Amino acid sequence: MYRRLSTLIIALLTVSYIQAQSVKKLTIKEAIDLGVANSKQLVVSNARIKEAQAKVAQANDKLIPEVGVSGTYLHINTPNISFANQSSGNNSGSSDSPLAALSNMHDIALVQATASWPVFNGFRNKNTKIMNEYLEQAARYDAQTTKSEVTVTTATAIYQYYELLETKRTVEENLKQEQQRVTEFKNQEAQKLLARNDRLKAELQASNVELALTDVNHDLQLAEYNLIVLLGLPDQTTIELDTTGMFNLAGLTTWEEYLQAGLTNRNELKSVDVQVKAGEAGYKISKANRLPTVALSAGYVNAFIPNVVNITNALNAGVSLKYSITGAIHASHSMQEARAKVEQAEASRQAVNDQVRVDIRQKYLNCQKSLDKLAITEKAIEQAEENYQISQNKYKQGLLILSDYLEADVTLLQARINYATTRAESMIAYYELQKSIGTLQ
Numbered sequence: 001m002y003r004r005l006s007t008l009i010i011a012l013l014t015v016s017y018i019q020a021q022s023v024k025k026l027t028i029k030e031a032i033d034l035g036v037a038n039s040k041q042l043v044v045s046n047a048r049i050k051e052a053q054a055k056v057a058q059a060n061d062k063l064i065p066e067v068g069v070s071g072t073y074l075h076i077n078t079p080n081i082s083f084a085n086q087s088s089g090n091n092s093g094s095s096d097s098p099l100a101a102l103s104n105m106h107d108i109a110l111v112q113a114t115a116s117w118p119v120f121n122g123f124r125n126k127n128t129k130i131m132n133e134y135l136e137q138a139a140r141y142d143a144q145t146t147k148s149e150v151t152v153t154t155a156t157a158i159y160q161y162y163e164l165l166e167t168k169r170t171v172e173e174n175l176k177q178e179q180q181r182v183t184e185f186k187n188q189e190a191q192k193l194l195a196r197n198d199r200l201k202a203e204l205q206a207s208n209v210e211l212a213l214t215d216v217n218h219d220l221q222l223a224e225y226n227l228i229v230l231l232g233l234p235d236q237t238t239i240e241l242d243t244t245g246m247f248n249l250a251g252l253t254t255w256e257e258y259l260q261a262g263l264t265n266r267n268e269l270k271s272v273d274v275q276v277k278a279g280e281a282g283y284k285i286s287k288a289n290r291l292p293t294v295a296l297s298a299g300y301v302n303a304f305i306p307n308v309v310n311i312t313n314a315l316n317a318g319v320s321l322k323y324s325i326t327g328a329i330h331a332s333h334s335m336q337e338a339r340a341k342v343e344q345a346e347a348s349r350q351a352v353n354d355q356v357r358v359d360i361r362q363k364y365l366n367c368q369k370s371l372d373k374l375a376i377t378e379k380a381i382e383q384a385e386e387n388y389q390i391s392q393n394k395y396k397q398g399l400l401i402l403s404d405y406l407e408a409d410v411t412l413l414q415a416r417i418n419y420a421t422t423r424a425e426s427m428i429a430y431y432e433l434q435k436s437i438g439t440l441q
Helices: 002-020 028-037 040-061 100-104 124-190 196-231 255-265 267-290 325-396 402-436
Strands: 023-026 066-075 107-120 238-241 293-305 309-322
Touching (some): 023 028, 028 124, 040 124, 124 402, 255 402
Antiparallel strands (some): 066 107
16 A cells, blocks of 8 residues: 555656656747747837827827716705895895795706817827827837847847757767777776876866866856746746757848848838828927817706706807917927927938948848858868878877877867857858848748
């Protein structure tokens, strides 16, 4: 009985541990989708879109008639009422007075409904709606820009994690070779075939590689945790990369084509364009203060004062005209402010245009440099492998000192690490280039 219970407990603990140490296998696309879905920056951007949409709805509300209903009921005490035209011999409450009922007034009820509609107010409401619609478009473009930034950030984290995984694998393989060499040298030293100094050199190099592996393991753990937080995964998750399709990199076209694509597609440029239009609409709103306001109004009233008056179905309608002379005079200041904002928006558009051009040029050259470096590091691995084989053979034949042989080993290790680093950097540069031309979705 106790044995079965112990077995069950062990099984449950094993399952709990496996669940706690869950492995998440990810492709680059799945990682980017998770990064976008869990981005706090995008939550803020989407909230700004909702805010802009609410302002558009508020502007639309201003275009429809304003309708209101109000009701009033008052209960008052018995007032002391006297009238100037009464003779001193008459009391205020005399039934002979036509206003005697007021002295016995205790309740007043009033119900009214009103409606008003600004037929013309200098197109203020219309331009307010237009301005807010432009600002909503700008918020959407800004959200797309944020999404592209999140995509690049996630892709960068993935490729840096891949780089560290490859570096760890390479260093671990090299450490095995170094430890095997140390074992061989110890045997040779025991047989008096090798000087103690050479064995110590081999051990020192193995220690250096082991120290490098410690640094890589630390950086890898930090990069994995950073990736887990970025993707919104549980802390105990172990990430396993599926490298299928991770290094599909199209060849570069001409700089002119990338520049034209960027000037057409960049959401930052689209955002500042509509912000300039929003500023122009804001200028028209401030200009409306110089114009009169014409409004239609209508009302319905029911009034009841017991023993005094009872009014039902009292309808009224009319047209009102309002023109503020002071407002028209002061409008010039608000118009100057609005015009200054338009000029700022226009200057910002030109500045963003220049920044975009420089950014595209920089990312294009960076991507081109990364591809050139990738080709060089591929060739460097072949050269380092051949150099290592030659050095190893010469050392075994006694034609090369140990220091040169170990140096060839370090050079090969560095060449392989450089290739993994450059391979990851080339893909990061490619993603940044796609972002710079506005094609990264």
